[in-house]
Amino acid sequence: MRCAGFTRPGRPAYIIMTANDIAKLPPDFTRKGRVDEIFGVYLPTTAERREIFAIHLRRRKREAELFDLEAIAGATGDYSGADIEQVVVAGLKLAFCDGQELTTEYLLQAVPEVRSLSQTDPDRVAAMTEWLDRHTKPASAARRGNKVQAARTNGRKRRVAI
Numbered sequence: 001m002r003c004a005g006f007t008r009p010g011r012p013a014y015i016i017m018t019a020n021d022i023a024k025l026p027p028d029f030t031r032k033g034r035v036d037e038i039f040g041v042y043l044p045t046t047a048e049r050r051e052i053f054a055i056h057l058r059r060r061k062r063e064a065e066l067f068d069l070e071a072i073a074g075a076t077g078d079y080s081g082a083d084i085e086q087v088v089v090a091g092l093k094l095a096f097c098d099g100q101e102l103t104t105e106y107l108l109q110a111v112p113e114v115r116s117l118s119q120t121d122p123d124r125v126a127a128m129t130e131w132l133d134r135h136t137k138p139a140s141a142a143r144r145g146n147k148v149q150a151a152r153t154n155g156r157k158r159r160v161a162i
Helices: 046-059 069-074 081-097 104-113 122-135
Strands: 002-006 014-018 148-153 156-161
């Protein structure tokens, strides 16, 4: 589990924790009152996969606009963000071995080279998704809509996107 937060005198503190398997944490860590909310991070939607590909291409000094992100995102339906990063890495290796620049075609060739967690452990992914459905609010705007609602915490008003 990772935790990040900061405080300044007289200012509220926000603490964000991440866990790969929250079910392994003691229940008193995750009970209401101890934490305000638990958000579930699901496998990315097509639009989110396009953006993840764009991010990883830009990190590697490639212009994302030169790639058919729709085709690549469509070919990676059950891939996580980490899986998508590995597709970019594998595509770069394929292009390098051919002495070429990275193209959409190399990325599409790399997709089957990267076996997603959904392929290697589908039961675990299904169980995790079911747990998220029962215990969390979706972190993705695509799963929760784009409504913004006022909420009260300790007498103070804050805005929560749901």
